[in-house]
Amino acid sequence: MRSTVPDERGHFGIYGGQYAPETLMAPLAELARAYDKFKNKRAFKNRLNDLLANYVGRPSPLYFAERLTEQLQGAKIYLKREDLLHTGAHKINNALGQALLAQEMGKKRVIAETGAGQHGVASATAAALLGLDCVVYMGVEDMRRQRLNVHRMRMLGTEVRGVDSGSQTLKDAINEAMRDWVTTVKTTHYILGSVLGPEPFPRMVRDFHSVIGEEATRQLKKQNGTPNPNVAIACVGGGSNAIGLFHVFLDQPGVRLIGVEAGGRGPALGEHAARFSGGRLGVLHGTKTLVLQDEHGQVAATHSISAGLDYPAVGPEHVFLKEKDRIEYTQATDAEAIAAFHRLASTEGILPALESSHAIAEALRLAPMLPADQVILVNLSGRGDKDVESVIAYDEEHQAIQAESGVPGSEAEAGTETYLDAATEPLEESDELGSN
């Protein structure tokens, strides 16, 4: 399953491909050639691996969340700590790899899109390190909710361009980055930040992130005696951290793989970013995949409290692997993600990114149902400092709503118990949403 996709034109079964404007076709072919050449060159690999070890901080730790496991009284929960990498998320694996490739290709300028800001910060960091000019496109709605990351990018010498078209989020940032690239492709490399877009991006981004799962399986063997978890869980926006964790396990049928999408505020179109329950096959941003859209093929608005999951399409390889019944997809609502955020903070002393909180939420649901000798491996793809303001705003709004409607006491009793309830309660609701 791993070696056979994609084909030479980027198709994962009927998904993926190269649905790009003509201007980009030759540059995409050039990029694919360059990637295929350099990925196997010893000098390139050595340079990347050296930077990953000494600059990024790989391998990232694998951490047994003992207190959380004890509380849930079920399977053992291990966290792959991508949040501890330089810049605070897995995104740096890919950004650095592509920036090095851009340098090898003689490009002096890189551009990127960003939702949560983590890929933007990672690209800005790689650009600063390698002396490349960098422009990051970001929806103005995301600039508001991820303000800290906007400042970080600017301090790193990157120009952040706000995008105020459409939904003013990740989708529109990608539109604008593609428009830039069509104009500047001779001098510029587009560091696409997820397993999206036209060939060769989905496979290239996947390869740069597959180190996550490869490390995790080695670490798990060392710590727990067996290389395979029973379950591996990751959140899925475009799907890069999930592919990065899952890829090494695809050929291990005993490992259950679960991707968690953003259930947002509910199942109505526009209220979530759950492509596997609400999306239809379509073409967006250069690839054929599941897209949240109306009956006329216009792309729908999405909602998630997490900017990094707030996107109407999903990486084509994910859809392919769902079709093969290799990965299951479920979802966590805004409320469940927030509850998981608080739970991990108070139990383990870790503030997870709101994106990763969706994966934690699934682990909280699942762990109590599994025996204690089983292992759940969760990709903690990013850290939550950037989300502190969003969480405060969510909690305040929620307490205000509950106070107004006279629902007794969430504020006074908002300890661990309430968060536990919030995390486990919406299970039935989620089941209703989850079927295809």
Add this chain to the structure above:
Amino acid sequence: MTTQHINRVFEACAEEKRAAFIPFLCGGDPDLATTRLLLRALVKGGADIIEVGVPFSDPIADGPVNQRAACRSLESGTTLTKLLALIGEERAALGVPIVLFTYFNPIFAMGVERFATAAAEAGVDGVLCVDLPPEEAAEALTPALGRVDLAPIFLLAPTSSKERMRLVGESSRGFVYYVSRLGVTGAATDTGGDLGSDVKTVKRLCKMPVAVGFGISTQEQVKEVAEFADGVVVGSALVQLIETAVEGGASGEELVEVLYARVAALTADLARKKLLGIF
């Protein structure tokens, strides 16, 4: 015989030793009722072929002017189905070939076969899908268009290799569309130095008429490009004109007058003779 309609335009223009004038507007901008009037104005002003844009929510190949036009169109309730119905009502009276300028997703959502049938019935002559290169189209769209004799039209760009020029030539019917510069649709100050020789290369390798577009907005540019191209496409400049008039509160009739006057000026140097009535 819809591909034939396009061929005949280029043949007739060749006989007159002039380039075809191909204006673009976004279907349904600001609404379909106005589009009906504007299409007529384009023909009256001298359009030989009309490119009608299908509005899409995420137009990655378009600049801000065409993005706003697509927004206005979608906000007024335009769908591909309604747009095809309008073209069906107007096509015979217009008397010039219609080429749809679209992204793939609206077609895909309708169903490619259903779309091809509906477009052919409406009298559409060609389809240009900006995010569908010939490699993907070979399976996804071209066979369906072929069954109803709609012309698949593909783009070439300054980055295209000679190999791609041959591929696009073999894959297209009617004409190929040469994107005159890197970038999205929209007005630019100049069209670049080597455009003439680039177009010559494209013509040689594609062996069919070449229309040039992207960033052509003035009468002088039309005249200059017409020296070496078989067709000249003017898009965003006309869309901008429509936007300015709409925002200024112009009535439908005033819009028609403004658009007609501009198109007539743009085509003034093409020394055109009366072409109407040959279809």
